[in-house]
Amino acid sequence: MAPVEVRDLSKRFGSVLAVSNLSFDIQAGRVTGFLGPNGAGKSTTLRALLGLVRPTAGTATFGGKRYEELDRPSTKVGAVLEDASFHPGRTARNHLRVLAVTGEHPFDRVDTVLADVGLTEAADRRVGGYSMGMRQRLGIAAALLGDPEVLILDEPTNGLDPPGIVWMRDLLRAQSAHGRAVLVSSHLLAEVAQSVDDVVVVSRGELRGHGTLESVLGGDEGLVTAVRAQDNTRLARALEAAGHRVQPSGGALLVPGVSPEEVGVVAGDAGVYLAALAPQTRSLEQAFLALTGDATAP
Amino acid sequence: MTSLLRAELLKLRTTRTFVALVGVTLALSLLVVVLSTLLSNAFAPGDAQDLFSADFTGLFIMLLGVIGMAGEWRHRTITGTVLAAPDRLRLMTAKMLAYAAAGVVLSLIVTVTIMLVGTIILSSRDFDTVAFSDLLDVLWRNLLVAALVGALGVGIGALVRNQVVAIIGVLILGFVVEPALFGLAPDVAKYGPTQGAPAGIQDIQFFGDEGTDTLAPGVATLVMLGWIALFFAAAGVRLRSRDLV
Numbered sequence: 001m002a003p004v005e006v007r008d009l010s011k012r013f014g015s016v017l018a019v020s021n022l023s024f025d026i027q028a029g030r031v032t033g034f035l036g037p038n039g040a041g042k043s044t045t046l047r048a049l050l051g052l053v054r055p056t057a058g059t060a061t062f063g064g065k066r067y068e069e070l071d072r073p074s075t076k077v078g079a080v081l082e083d084a085s086f087h088p089g090r091t092a093r094n095h096l097r098v099l100a101v102t103g104e105h106p107f108d109r110v111d112t113v114l115a116d117v118g119l120t121e122a123a124d125r126r127v128g129g130y131s132m133g134m135r136q137r138l139g140i141a142a143a144l145l146g147d148p149e150v151l152i153l154d155e156p157t158n159g160l161d162p163p164g165i166v167w168m169r170d171l172l173r174a175q176s177a178h179g180r181a182v183l184v185s186s187h188l189l190a191e192v193a194q195s196v197d198d199v200v201v202v203s204r205g206e207l208r209g210h211g212t213l214e215s216v217l218g219g220d221e222g223l224v225t226a227v228r229a230q231d232n233t234r235l236a237r238a239l240e241a242a243g244h245r246v247q248p249s250g251g252a253l254l255v256p257g258v259s260p261e262e263v264g265v266v267a268g269d270a271g272v273y274l275a276a277l278a279p280q281t282r283s284l285e286q287a288f289l290a291l292t293g294d295a296t297a298p
Numbered sequence: 299m300t301s302l303l304r305a306e307l308l309k310l311r312t313t314r315t316f317v318a319l320v321g322v323t324l325a326l327s328l329l330v331v332v333l334s335t336l337l338s339n340a341f342a343p344g345d346a347q348d349l350f351s352a353d354f355t356g357l358f359i360m361l362l363g364v365i366g367m368a369g370e371w372r373h374r375t376i377t378g379t380v381l382a383a384p385d386r387l388r389l390m391t392a393k394m395l396a397y398a399a400a401g402v403v404l405s406l407i408v409t410v411t412i413m414l415v416g417t418i419i420l421s422s423r424d425f426d427t428v429a430f431s432d433l434l435d436v437l438w439r440n441l442l443v444a445a446l447v448g449a450l451g452v453g454i455g456a457l458v459r460n461q462v463v464a465i466i467g468v469l470i471l472g473f474v475v476e477p478a479l480f481g482l483a484p485d486v487a488k489y490g491p492t493q494g495a496p497a498g499i500q501d502i503q504f505f506g507d508e509g510t511d512t513l514a515p516g517v518a519t520l521v522m523l524g525w526i527a528l529f530f531a532a533a534g535v536r537l538r539s540r541d542l543v
Binding site: 013043044047050051052053054067068070073074079081084085086087088089090091094097098099101102103104142 | 301302304305308309312313314315369373374375377378380381382383384385539541542543
């Protein structure tokens with residue numbers, strides 16, 4: 001059983017279908033990027049996983065149990081949500097002590113996680129005076145307090161400066177190397193592409209791709225063949241029947257991970273005349289945009 | 299539940315709000331007692347007993363509960379709190395118990411202090427002082443009221459959520475609506491959660507004419523528990539059914 005399982009999850013807010021029939025797993029020891037443009041349903045999915053919003057349909061579980069059913073949930077799941085807030089008048093150390101008491105963790109874990117995120121020196125300062133980066137670090141310290149099996153981070157690089165982003169990437173790798181299943185959401189592919197093993201791509205609440213980074217988005221500067229045929233629809237059907245993925249792009253078709261020769265063979269077998277056939281390279285970002293169909297995403 | 303309760307008590311101790319409220323409550327209560335005992339020309343033991351009961355503790359403890367619960371939304375800490383304690387009803391129960399305990403501590407500090415200061419002043423002016431057994435009677439009634447209004451404040455904060463609206467609402471209820479009701483409909487006012495029922499537990503006449511009796515302490519306690527149950531149920535339904543987005 002996977003550490004995190006999302007099955008046929010849907011969530012409707014009034015007339016808005018925020019998440020539609022979403023299914024995916026994440027695995028231990030791997031960093032999974034949960035990617036999609038703003039408003040794609042990422043935060044809603046994570047909140048459904050964490051029992052903060054009630055799914056309209058489907059399930060989101062940790063080892064088969066809903067978050068609310070977990071015994072001492074902080075030992076199973078650590079989460080840093082986008083709007084993680086702290087009482088401004090409480091020190092970081094006291095904030096973590098409150099969580100330690102709630103989760104029945106020893107107080108020495110507080111010192112350990114403060115050191116892990118580099119906040120030992122600032123631990124006795126009130127959080128109201130913290131920078132955005134320090135708050136993110138404190139949120140991560142809170143998530144790590146129970147030494148959880150699963151780590152969930154919602155847009156963790158928001159508001160971080162470049163050194164902070166590098167620190168976050170290193171942290172993600174270190175956590176997965178520790179055997180944890182890490183799920184990190186982002187609308188900025190570039191900020192997580194170097195850290196993730198797997199990706200779940202969503203757009204408009206629907207799953208657009210799920211698998212290793214290479215299989216879903218292709219390697220960076222990966223092979224793509226651009227082809228234009230007399231009858232693009234027939235060619236697309238033939239390519240898909242041959243097991244290839246096809247993305248319309250203007251008047252042409254893009255076929256990721258397939259050489260022009262292979263495309264030519266499929267077209268010949270299908271009896272489709274080609275007007276143009278050429279190899280292309282594309283970046284991860286282009287692949288991501290093509291997959292999400294979101295022209296405004298960076 | 300024990301760990302949740304301990305966590306809520308730790309939350310209370312680790313911000314300045316509780317200490318500030320103890321200071322303000324103590325200062326105001328002392329001011330009233332000192333001025334009353336120093337300036338009055340005649341002071342019967344019954345008057346002093348009423349004075350030791352009629353402090354500001356109840357109102358401030360209710361506000362403390364309101365601030366403690368509604369503050370979870372104001373500071374947007376409710377998400378983290380629910381993540382740490384996913385059972386929202388247990389969370390609210392723990393918070394109510396914590397603020398009931400905080401109310402008892404605050405009331406103990408204030409009541410004992412004003413009793414000491416008031417008794418010293420009365421003795422120095424050769425007025426009769428309140429018998430020790432009567433002081434103990436005032437003390438347990440004050441502590442009981444403090445515990446009940448602390449829990450009720452949490453219920454109000456959980457239902458209203460908007461901290462400013464909840465605080466203003468409690469102040470209007472305590473200073474305008476219930477006092478007005480004591481004049482207009484005393485038989486209704488004595489069931490009120492901020493003045494009427496607490497006055498019954500403390501066995502004092504706050505407002506209204508001499509002919510209107512407050513509730514008996516036992517009945518008044520049940521009425522207060524009813525108010526707490528009402529707010530707990532209403533807030534519990536809202537807390538459980540609403541998404542935290």
